[in-house]
Amino acid sequence: MEKNKELAQIFEKMADMLEFLGDNPYRINTYRRVAEVLSELGEDVEVLVKTGKIHQIHGIGQSSVEKILEYLRTGKISAYEELRQKVPEDLLELLEVPGIGVKTLRLAYDRLKVKSKEDFIRAVKNGQFAFLPGMGEKKIQNILRGLELWEKSKERMTLLQAYELGQSLLKHFEVVKDLYESIELAGSLRRRKETVGDIDLLVSARRENWARLHQHFVSYEGIKEALLHGETKSSVVLQEGRQVDFRTVEPHQWGSALQYFTGSKEHNVRIRDIAKAKGLKISEYGVFHADTDEWIGGRTEEEVYNLIGMQWIPPELRENTGEIELALEGRLPRLIDIKDIRGDFHMHSNWSDGLHSLEEMAEACYRLGYQYMVIGDHSQSSRVANGLDPARYREQFKLIERLNQYYNPRGFYILRGCEVDILPDGSLDLPDDLLEEFDFVVASIHSRFNQDNTYRVLKAMENPYVNLIGHPTGKAYGTREGYPLDMEKVIKTAKETGTALELNTHRADLSPENIRRCMQEGVFIAIVTDAHSVKHLPYIHLGVGLARRGWALPELVLNTKDLQGVKDFVRRKRELMLSGKY
Numbered sequence: 001m002e003k004n005k006e007l008a009q010i011f012e013k014m015a016d017m018l019e020f021l022g023d024n025p026y027r028i029n030t031y032r033r034v035a036e037v038l039s040e041l042g043e044d045v046e047v048l049v050k051t052g053k054i055h056q057i058h059g060i061g062q063s064s065v066e067k068i069l070e071y072l073r074t075g076k077i078s079a080y081e082e083l084r085q086k087v088p089e090d091l092l093e094l095l096e097v098p099g100i101g102v103k104t105l106r107l108a109y110d111r112l113k114v115k116s117k118e119d120f121i122r123a124v125k126n127g128q129f130a131f132l133p134g135m136g137e138k139k140i141q142n143i144l145r146g147l148e149l150w151e152k153s154k155e156r157m158t159l160l161q162a163y164e165l166g167q168s169l170l171k172h173f174e175v176v177k178d179l180y181e182s183i184e185l186a187g188s189l190r191r192r193k194e195t196v197g198d199i200d201l202l203v204s205a206r207r208e209n210w211a212r213l214h215q216h217f218v219s220y221e222g223i224k225e226a227l228l229h230g231e232t233k234s235s236v237v238l239q240e241g242r243q244v245d246f247r248t249v250e251p252h253q254w255g256s257a258l259q260y261f262t263g264s265k266e267h268n269v270r271i272r273d274i275a276k277a278k279g280l281k282i283s284e285y286g287v288f289h290a291d292t293d294e295w296i297g298g299r300t301e302e303e304v305y306n307l308i309g310m311q312w313i314p315p316e317l318r319e320n321t322g323e324i325e326l327a328l329e330g331r332l333p334r335l336i337d338i339k340d341i342r343g344d345f346h347m348h349s350n351w352s353d354g355l356h357s358l359e360e361m362a363e364a365c366y367r368l369g370y371q372y373m374v375i376g377d378h379s380q381s382s383r384v385a386n387g388l389d390p391a392r393y394r395e396q397f398k399l400i401e402r403l404n405q406y407y408n409p410r411g412f413y414i415l416r417g418c419e420v421d422i423l424p425d426g427s428l429d430l431p432d433d434l435l436e437e438f439d440f441v442v443a444s445i446h447s448r449f450n451q452d453n454t455y456r457v458l459k460a461m462e463n464p465y466v467n468l469i470g471h472p473t474g475k476a477y478g479t480r481e482g483y484p485l486d487m488e489k490v491i492k493t494a495k496e497t498g499t500a501l502e503l504n505t506h507r508a509d510l511s512p513e514n515i516r517r518c519m520q521e522g523v524f525i526a527i528v529t530d531a532h533s534v535k536h537l538p539y540i541h542l543g544v545g546l547a548r549r550g551w552a553l554p555e556l557v558l559n560t561k562d563l564q565g566v567k568d569f570v571r572r573k574r575e576l577m578l579s580g581k582y
C-alpha cells in the first residue's frame with residue numbers, strides 16, 4: 001500500500017499548489033478528494049489498476065486515473081512536476097503550521113518576497129509582518145505560537161501515527177515468528193501517551209536467533225537509515241523521520257525487560273527504590289537479591305511487580321502519579337476496558353464531511369459488535385463540512401429508520417444524532433424542535449479558537465437536548481492548543497445538567513488530567529472516534545487507552561451503558577432541564 005500513500009501525498013500537494021496559484025476551487029477540491037479516497041482505500045492501488053477496478057472508484061475521475069497510471073508507469077506525474085516549477089515548494093510546507101494558511105503564505109510571498117520556510121520564519125520574527133495589510137498584532141502572535149507548536153510537534157508523533165507504524169512493524173515480524181517467543185511495542189506507545197517520541201520494539205528469543213532477528217529488523221522496507229545494527233540493540237530511522245529502537249532479550253527476562261522498557265522513567269525510578277528497600281535489585285534482566293546477585297524472577301511483568309510486593313500495574317497508569325502507592329496496598333481501581341464498550345457516540349457519514357455512506361458506517365459498527373451507534377453529521381453553519389440543514393436531517397431520519405428495520409432484529413441500533421455547532425454567542429445551530437427529535441446530541445465549537453470559550457460551552461450544556469460536548473477544550477494532539485477554558489466551571493455545569501464530556505480519539509481531547517477531574521467530580525465522559533471513515537472506527541481502543549491514562553472508571557464512561565441506559569441518560573437530562581429545577 002506504499003503507492004496509495006505516495007499518491008495521496010502528491011494529490012494533496014497539488015491541491016495546495018493550485019490553491020497557492022489561485023486556481024479554480026473546483027479543481028482544488030477534486031484533488032483533495034482524490035487524496036482522501038486514496039489514503040482511505042482498503043485496497044492496493046496497484047492491484048486496482050491491474051484489475052481495472054480503478055475506473056469504478058467513487059471520487060476518482062478520469063483525469064485523476066490517468067495521473068495515477070502515469071505515476072505507476074513512470075514514477076512521476078508531469079502535471080505535478082510542472083506545478084513544482086511554478087511554486088516555492090519549500091514555503092508550502094508551512095501549511096502544516098496551525099494558523100498559517102495559503103492566504104498568509106501568498107501575501108508574504110507577494111509583498112515581502114519570502115521564498116522559503118526560513119525566509120518566512122525570519123520575516124515574522126523580525127517584525128516585518130506588521131507591514132502586511134490585515135495583519136494585526138494578534139494574528140502575528142498566533143502565527144508565532146503556531147510555529148512554536150509545529151516545531152515541537154515535529155519532534156514527536158501522535159499516538160495514532162505511532163500505533164500505525166507499530167502495527168506495520170509487528171506485521172513485518174510475523175514472517176519470522178518461529179524465531180521468537182514474545183513481541184511487544186513498549187515505551188510511551190504501550191503507555192498510550194498522546195504523543196510518542198520514538199518506538200520501542202521488544203522481542204524475547206533464544207540467543208542463537210538474535211542475529212537473524214536483528215538482520216530481519218534492519219531489512220524492514222520503511223527504513224531510511226540504520227543508526228545501529230547490533231546483537232542486542234538496533235536502531236533505525238524510518239522514512240517518516242521517526243526512530244525505532246529494537247531490543248532482544250532472553251525468554252526468562254521477558255517480564256523484567258518489558259517492565260523496564262515500558263517506563264515511564266519516573267515510574268521505574270520509584271519501582272527501583274522500592275525494590276532496594278526490600279533488599280532486591282531490579283533491572284531489565286530480572287529481579288535479583290541485592291547481596292548475592294541471585295536471580296529470583298522476571299519471566300512475566302506480574303512476577304516482577306509481585307516480587308516487590310505490589311499488584312501488576314496497567315501500562316497506562318505508569319507515570320508515578322499515585323499508582324504505585326495504590327498498587328502497594330492492592331487497591332488499584334478497575335479501569336475502563338475495550339470489552340466494556342457498547343457503542344460510539346460521534347461519527348460522520350458522507351451526508352456531511354465523512355468519506356463513507358451511512359450504510360457503510362452502520363455496517364462497520366455492527367461488525368465491531370456494538371449495540372448502538374450515534375450518527376453525528378455536522379449542522380448547517382459548518383459549510384466547509386457540508387453541514388446539514390433541518391430538512392436534510394429529517395431526510396436522514398428516514399434512512400435511519402429503514403436501516404433500523406434491518407438491524408434492530410439483529411440487536412443493533414442506529415441512533416439519530418448530530419454534531420450541532422455551538423455558535424459564537426453560545427446558541428445552537430439547530431432549532432430546539434428539531435433537536436428534540438434526535439436520540440442523542442453532540443454540540444461542538446468549530447470557530448473562534450483564540451478566545452475564551454467557557455460561556456459558549458456552559459450555555460450549550462444548558463440546552464435540554466445537548467448530551468455531549470464534542471472535543472471540549474478544542475485541543476488537537478499537540479498540534480493545536482486548546483482555547484482558554486475554565487474547566488472547573490465546565491465540569492461543575494456538566495455535573496449539574498447531566499451532560500457528558502467527550503474524549504475524542506482523533507484529537508486526544510480531553511487530557512488525562514481533565515479525565516481525572518471528571519472522575520473525581522462524578523461527571524460522565526464518552527469515548528468517541530469522531531470517525532470520518534470506517535477505518536477510524538476501530539481506533540476506539542486507542543481512545544480507551546487515553547481514557548485509562550486518565551484513570552477512567554467504567555461506571556463513568558457513557559459507552560458502557562446499554563441502549564436503555566443511554567436513553568435514560570438522555571431522558572433524565574430533558575426532564576431535569578424542562579422541569580425548571582436546574
Ligand code: DGT
Pocket residue numbers: 186187188189193195196197198199200260261262263264265268269
Ligand atoms: P518517548 O519515546 O519520549 O515518547 O518516551 P519513552 O517513555 O518511550 O522513553 P524512551 O523511548 O526514551 O525509553 C523507553 C523506556 O525505557 C522508558 O519509558 C523507560 C526506559 N528507560 C530508558 N532510559 C532509562 C533510564 O535511563 N532509566 C530508567 N529507569 N529507565 C529508562
Ligand code: CA
Pocket residue numbers: 187188189197198199200
Ligand atoms: Ca519511546
Ligand code: CA
Pocket residue numbers: 187198199200245
Ligand atoms: Ca527509545
Ligand code: ZN
Pocket residue numbers: 346348419470530
Ligand atoms: Zn466531528
